[in-house]
Amino acid sequence: MLIYKAMVSVNKQLNKLVTIPFPHLEAGINSLNKAGELMAIAGAKKAMIVTGRSSSAAIIPALCNSLDEHGIDYAIFNQVMPDPTIATVATGADFYKQFHCDSIIALGGGSPIDCAKVIGAKVVRDRPVRTMAGKLKIRRKLPPFLAIPTTAGTGSEATVAAVVSDPAARQKFAIVDPALLPDYAIIDPKLMIGLPQDMTAATGMDALTHAVEAFIGTYNTPLSDKYARQAIEKIFEFLPKAYNNGQDLEAREQMAMASYEAGCAFTRAFVGYVHAIAHQLGGMYHIPHGQANAILLPEVLRLLHPYCKARLEELANVIGLNNGSEFIDAVVELNKKLNIPNGFPELKAEDITLISQRALAEAHGTYPVPGYLSQSQCERLLKQFLVVTPEKAAPDVEASKKALTEHAEG
The missing domain is CATH 3.40.50.1970 (Rossmann fold)
Known part of the structure; x- marks a missing residue:
């Protein structure tokens, strides 16, 4: 982990030399x-x-x-x-x-x-x-x-x-x-105007994830912070409006600018674990990127909260809340308003180790995350998104019950 920290520190200084x-x-x-x-x-x-x-x-x-x-x-x-x-x-x-x-x-x-x-x-x-x-x-x-x-x-x-x-x-x-x-x-x-509701929701949450990860990462600058705050404020106000009424031109315009602003933020400050994991889920199962980000975001933030408590509190203030926990809860509520699912039916338990390894390699080799997750933490995170379907269920009822119990305890 010391090697990753050293790489991030060096890259942070090099990043300052690149004019974007x-x-x-x-x-x-x-x-x-x-x-x-x-x-x-x-x-x-x-x-x-x-x-x-x-x-x-x-x-x-x-x-x-x-x-x-x-x-x-x-x-x-x-x-x-x-x-x-x-x-x-x-x-x-x-x-x-x-x-x-x-x-x-x-x-x-x-x-x-x-x-x-x-x-x-x-x-x-x-x-x-x-x-x-x-x-x-x-x-x-x-x-x-x-x-x-x-x-x-x-x-x-x-x-x-x-x-x-x-x-x-x-x-x-x-x-x-x-x-x-x-x-x-x-x-x-x-x-x-013609964007379907599910795509409006997923792409809007993708923009939110860009802004949040840019803000809590260690490459953040006053400029990237400015764009991230502007994007987050717009998204919480206008994404539900665009979702509920796709003909609302003001909401569409505000969301389009929020997406642009979030892009300006993360192209200068990078993203983090949410994107690293979402990329693996997309590559392996073709899960839409924005939807994967939306599902992962609040739970990743809960794990990172101890490392970026002050930064999350700043984001809470942007949308009129008091602390990081309230901000995370607001993300959960936003997902609910947008009918975002809370798990990945495509996810297979046997793939979790490989997904975690690839995600951590991407994050630790590229992104200025505020704190470091271990392989076991990443695997536990993914396990909570497993969705038991008839196709996945074991034919042995007792074996199925045991697996579910172990999952709940894990």
């Missing part, structure tokens, strides 16, 4: 119409539009019309699925070259934006995607890059990170480099 800019931001209703103007300013002639197959039929034509108005050609790559894979990135880089593109527009949630980032990285580096994992492996300017989020959660339009899935290893890995930061970002709340 902000994307040029256009925000507000109908700001999508500025896409063509921004790409023209960037000197783009033919843009690769990276998006998912489920992108709204109304959004793509509006984006293309804006590009047409400024004489910019485009080619649409709509093969991005949730948890983009190494293969999708490689296919995307080939697509970019095949259609002679000179710029990239990412349209969608975190998956298309992250995928577009790594496509850009592979275009300029032309090396296996897996070798880009970790920090500062790109170090080359990407092609002109515009990010247009259609969910309010990942904040990827404001970050220097991208997450890619390796299906063969049943694992996700992060690529972190200032080169991945988009040049431009458009935040148009109208693009989020």
Whole structure:
């Protein structure tokens, strides 16, 4: 553990030497119409539009019309699925070259934006995607890059990170480099009107997790604290409103800005154990990232409370509460309002040791966590999220009762 602490201390000092800019931001209703103007300013002639197959039929034509108005050609790559894979990135880089593109527009949630980032990285580096994992492996300017989020959660339009899935290893890995930061970002709340309730909830809780982990980690700065506080205040007020009324443009706009602010916070101060564990659950079982974060967040905070009591009290004050315990309880209540489940039916007891090992390796090797969890603590944490289903239940009734008793005692 001393080695991890030393690494974090060194990285904290190095982190201060890295200047992270902000994307040029256009925000507000109908700001999508500025896409063509921004790409023209960037000197783009033919843009690769990276998006998912489920992108709204109304959004793509509006984006293309804006590009047409400024004489910019485009080619649409709509093969991005949730948890983009190494293969999708490689296919995307080939697509970019095949259609002679000179710029990239990412349209969608975190998956298309992250995928577009790594496509850009592979275009300029032309090396296996897996070798880009970790920090500062790109170090080359990407092609002109515009990010247009259609969910309010990942904040990827404001970050220097991208997450890619390796299906063969049943694992996700992060690529972190200032080169991945988009040049431009458009935040148009109208693009989020059609977002389903469950996705509104999960992505909103993802943004909350970004802000909270950035605030309690040891890399926090006055700037990251400012963005984290702003995001947390907005999320507690406007996420239930956006969830209950998806047509509420004010709530959508406030949540979109909260997501951006949380992204600004964690790209400078990093995240922590919640993300480390959620990445493993996503890589192994394809559990939606935001939902995994939401379920894990309050219980991870309970374990870390002794190490960051004062910081959690500050967050409690942001939303009008008195102490860290009340803040954690408020997160639990928010999950309930959003109908977030309280366990992982996909989780298998036999996978818990491996998940814990991978999560701790990611957290201790990358994130400035406020206190350190052991392997046994992480395993106990995960065991409480086991959900007994008919498929998992043992045929022997007595054996099932014994297993449940042991789980409750553990």
